[in-house]
Every structure is written in structure tokens, then in C-alpha cells.
Amino acid sequence: MHPITPSRLAAMKDKGERIAALTAYDYTAAQMCEAAGIPVILVGDTLGMVVRGEASTLAVTLDDVIYHSRMVRRGAPHALVIADLPFMTYRISVEDALRNAGRLMQTTGVGGVKLEGGSEITETVARLVQAGIPVCGHLGYTPQSTHTLGGARVQGRNLDAAVQLIGDAKALEAAGAFAVVLELVPTEIAAAISRQLDIPTIGIGAGPDCDGEIQVFHDLFGLFTDFQPRHTRRYLNVAEDITGAARQFKADVADRRFPGDEQSSALKPELSARLSEYLGQTESLAVEG
Ligand SMILES: Nc1nc(=O)c2c([nH]1)NC[C@@H]1CN(c3ccc(C(=O)N[C@@H](CCC(=O)O)C(=O)O)cc3)CN21
Numbered sequence: 004m005h006p007i008t009p010s011r012l013a014a015m016k017d018k019g020e021r022i023a024a025l026t027a028y029d030y031t032a033a034q035m036c037e038a039a040g041i042p043v044i045l046v047g048d049t050l051g052m053v054v055r056g057e058a059s060t061l062a063v064t065l066d067d068v069i070y071h072s073r074m075v076r077r078g079a080p081h082a083l084v085i086a087d088l089p090f091m092t093y094r095i096s097v098e099d100a101l102r103n104a105g106r107l108m109q110t111t112g113v114g115g116v117k118l119e120g121g122s123e124i125t126e127t128v129a130r131l132v133q134a135g136i137p138v139c140g141h142l143g144y145t146p147q148s149t150h151t152l153g154g155a156r157v158q159g160r161n162l163d164a165a166v167q168l169i170g171d172a173k174a175l176e177a178a179g180a181f182a183v184v185l186e187l188v189p190t191e192i193a194a195a196i197s198r199q200l201d202i203p204t205i206g207i208g209a210g211p212d213c214d215g216e217i218q219v220f221h222d223l224f225g226l227f228t229d230f231q232p233r234h235t236r237r238y239l240n241v242a243e244d245i246t247g248a249a250r251q252f253k254a255d256v257a258d259r260r261f262p263g264d265e266q267s268s269a270l271k272p273e274l275s276a277r278l279s280e281y282l283g284q285t286e287s288l289a290v291e292g
């Protein structure tokens with residue numbers, strides 16, 4: 004059972020099969036995604052925010068993504084696992100991007116990398132693809148540029164910006180990208196891009212007309228509760244459930260309901276009696292001594 008490939012995603016788009024993608028940052032989360040049949044898993048640099056509690060994705064390093072990608076690949080041997088190239092690991096030079104993406108592919112077993120940006124990085128995208136590294140693009144709100152974009156806001160809200168987005172998407176496709184994430188993009192623009200490209204678009208806050216949809220695992224299942232992006236939907240409230248269960252555990256420990264006999268191992272009655280006798284002697288000696 005070989006893993007899902009980028010060409011498989013293209014075939015899904017051709018057949019009109021929508022692509023559900025989730026982020027995952029560790030082995031058990033990856034296992035759950037795989038068991039659910041999620042075909043695409045992203046080791047996103049959002050791990051800086053939802054796993055570590057940082058204010059942005061910028062502090063995540065290549066070594067961090069490698070560390071998490073290995074866990075995710077182990078938990079999801081069949082999905083197409085894509086890993087984010089972190090902030091500044093592909094912008095200094097094409098050579099630096101090749102070296103970094105090459106190390107990521109070589110040390111983790113992921114099936115591709117994701118880069119944020121449009122026409123300004125298409126040379127890099129083309130060179131990565133030529134080197135055998137499948138590349139997913141990422142347009143619209145690109146969190147690694149949060150400081151220049153002025154925070155998480157919808158992009159492409161005037162005609163120039165809309166035309167630029169469509170041009171960037173086409174340029175990424177021409178450079179050999181196998182898919183493109185559209186984040187915080189108005190529905191009509193995402194729909195036009197999805198129609199005009201042969202490669203699949205994966206939306207997040209980009210309306211219902213993309214070829215697929217990606218969501219952050221911790222948002223979808225109510226694990227991350229610092230803020231709730233408008234583009235997400237809570238399918239579960241896991242943080243609430245776990246907090247309640249932890250409170251119950253604390254009370255059980257306090258009131259001696261945990262651990263019980265099932266979580267413990269006792270001696271055979273005969274040995275137990277002999278031990279009691281021995282302890283009775285040594286403990287009375289200790290008291291007398
Ligand atoms: N947990 C998480 N989910 C994401 O989807 C995500 C991240 N983090 N970090 C990187 C970017 C940032 N993104 C965001 C962040 C916030 C909104 C958003 O809708 N914010 C609300 C305000 C939320 C609040 O402060 O309560 C808004 O209405 O603008 C959207 C996209 C998308 N990405």
C-alpha cells in the first residue's frame with residue numbers, strides 16, 4: 004500500500020472528488036487522520052501557535068518541522084504528508100531552498116513541501132520540482148508575512164489584488180506546483196482560480212468552491228481555544244472534555260477512588276501473610292529502637 008501521490012490528487016480533481024486535508028503535528032493525531040481516511044496531512048508551521056502557544060508561526064525552524072514530520076509520517080504511512088518550509092528557509096537563495104527542502108524530504112519521508120508566496124518564488128518552486136521535490140503553493144493570507152500583511156485578514160479585496168492572486172496561482176501551476184492552498188480569499192476569487200487551474204486548490208477561509216479544504220486539527224476538534232478563526236467549525240470540544248476528565252481524576256486521587264484494585268497488583272495471600280509477619284517484626288523493632 005504505497006502512499007497517496009500528488010498525481011492522485013489531480014485525478015481526484017478531475018473526477019470532482021473533494022479533498023479533505025488536516026494538519027497534524029504528532030503520531031497519535033496522524034493515526035486518527037489516517038484511520039478517518041484523510042488523504043492529505045499537513046505538518047504545518049501553525050505548530051508554533053497551537054502546540055507551543057506562540058503568537059505567530061515565525062519562530063518555527065526547519066529542525067522543528069523535521070522533528071514533527073517524522074512522528075506524523077510514522078502515524079500516517081498512507082496519506083500524502085506535506086511539510087511546511089518554515090519562515091526564511093526558502094527565500095535567501097534558490098540554493099538555500101534546495102538544501103533545506105532536500106534535507107526535509109530526505110530525513111522525514113514526507114511526500115512534498117509547502118511554500119508561501121506567488122510569482123516572486125516561482126523560480127524556486129521550479130528548481131525544487133526539477134530536483135524531485137513535489138511542491139504545494141500557498142496564496143492569500145500567508146501567515147509567515149503576518150507582520151507585513153497586518154494580521155490575519157482576507158486578501159484580494161480589490162480588483163488589482165484579485166488579478167494578482169489569479170496570476171500568482173497560474174504562475175505556481177506553470178512552475179510545477181501540484182496544488183495550491185488558498186487562505187482567507189473571497190469565495191469568487193477562489194472559485195475562479197479553481198476553475199482556471201488544472202491542479203487542485205485547497206481552501207481555508209476561501210469559500211466552498213475550492214477543490215479541497217484544509218483545517219487546523221486543533222481548531223476542528225476544539226483543542227485550541229485561544230481564539231476561533233471565522234473559517235473553522237468545531238466538530239468536537241476536546242479541550243472541555245479533557246479538562247472535565249482531569250478534574251474528575253484529581254477528585255478520584257484526592258478521595259482515594261484512584262488507583263483501585265484493577266490498576267494495582269497484590270501478592271498471593273500466603274506471601275502477603277508472611278510479609279505482614281516480617282513487617283510486624285521489623286516495624287516494631289524500629290519503634291522500640
Ligand atoms: N489555530 C490556528 N488556526 C488557523 O487557521 C491559523 C492559525 N492558527 N495560525 C496561522 C493562521 C492565522 N489564521 C487566522 C487567524 C485568525 C483568524 C480569524 O478569523 N480571526 C478572527 C478573530 C478571532 C478572535 O480573536 O476571536 C476574526 O474574526 O478576524 C483567521 C485566520 C489562520 N491560521
Ligand SMILES: CC(C)C(=O)C(=O)O
Pocket residue numbers: 026045046047048049050087184186207217219
Ligand atoms: C493553516 C494551514 C494551511 C497552514 O499553513 C499551517 O497549518 O501552517
